[in-house]
Amino acid sequence: MVSISEPIDLRSDTVTKPTPEMLQAMMNAQVGDDVIDIDPTLQQLENLTAEILGKEAAIFMPSGTMSNQIALRLHCDRGSEFICEADCHIHHYEQGAYAQLSGLVAKTIAGQGGALTTESVEDTISPENEHFLRTRLLCLENTHNRWGGRIQSQAEIQKICSWAHQNALKTHLDGARLWNAAIASGLTERELCEPFDSISVCFSKGLGAPVGSALAGPKSLIAEARRARKLFGGGMRQAGFLGAAALYSLQNHRERLIMDHQHAEQIGNACENNKAFKVRDHRIDTNIVICDVDASVTTAANVVDQLNRQGLQCLSMGRQTIRFVTHLNVSGQQIENACKIIETCV
Ligand SMILES: Cc1ncc(COP(=O)(O)O)c(C=O)c1O
Secondary structure: OOOOOOEEEOOOOOOOOOOOOHHHHHHHHHOOOOOOOOOOOHHHHHHHHHHHHHHOEEEEEEOOHHHHHHHHHOOOOOOOOEEOOOOOHHHHHHOOHHHHHOEEEEEEEEEEEEEHHHHHHOOOOOOOOOOOOEEEEEEOOOOHHHOOOOOOOOOHHHHHHHHHHOOOOOOEEEEOOOOHHHHHOOHHHHHHHHHOOOOEEEEEOOOOOOOOEEEEOOOHHHHHHHHHHHOOOOOOOOHHHHHHHHHHHHHOOOOOOHHHHHHHHHHHHHHHHHOOOOEHHOOOOOOOEEEEEOOOOOOHHHHHHHHHHOEEEOOEEEOOOEEEEOOOOHHHHHHHHHHHHHOOOO
């Protein structure tokens, strides 16, 4: 049994704490009142985000959930529907907020590895007829959280978004981990975002900021998003202190994601070295490892428990599935220790 002192936390890439340099940037932030008029640091962050994503404008949001939900609300009128993949975060993990807050319905389509194809959605737009909801929007997620940080095929994304636009649908991307998709695919964020009318990105995941997301899109949409953010209680005053952390993360932490991906690969190999585990589809694209536990050996809950006792934290994603996520607060040494624990457990 490998024993270590400090727990290695691979539950999520949201667990990171600001680095000393990021804290310094927060301390030095120039701030204003972003609700009354402007906060200069947020303005800088929003401009840089819009430029990187190749959109006219962007707005800082307290969370990815709010960013997604405001996009849905603005693209769809009350009592209409949007098309999304059945395992996506917007549908699966946001309490059906689109229904609760905006009177919308999700038309969920089962994807392959979290991806929708044009063929799978072709027949999903409701006819203009008083029996049906009006279909307004197509939502995709890249990388896909529940499918292990999987990167969607950009060729397929272009195809499905052109289909959506030809059919008068808007397109929204939940790009909470877009940065991971960019570094792993070699495509720029701008290229990945090009087919979409709006994009939500998070600074508080792989980039390591303590709080914050942004919604990007056309100026007119972002002006409306500002109103909706206030309505949802997300108007923040001296938010530049948080914006400074996000700005620092955007300027300094994108390139290093490659290291998180290498660490995920190591964790995946360790799982494959243990007969009780199988990495989902033997595939790891970015920083998330989804691992199925052999039911004849034990359950996910037991594995999580045992790993926990050995100082390695991960999450159970159902009866027979566990998840590891790598991030900037785990060192190479910790990853090596984690691998030894995984290889010898159960
Ligand atoms: C793909 C995806 N979208 C949206 C979110 C929501 O972000 P937040 O936790 O900031 O609300 C998450 C959070 O993990 C996510 O993984």
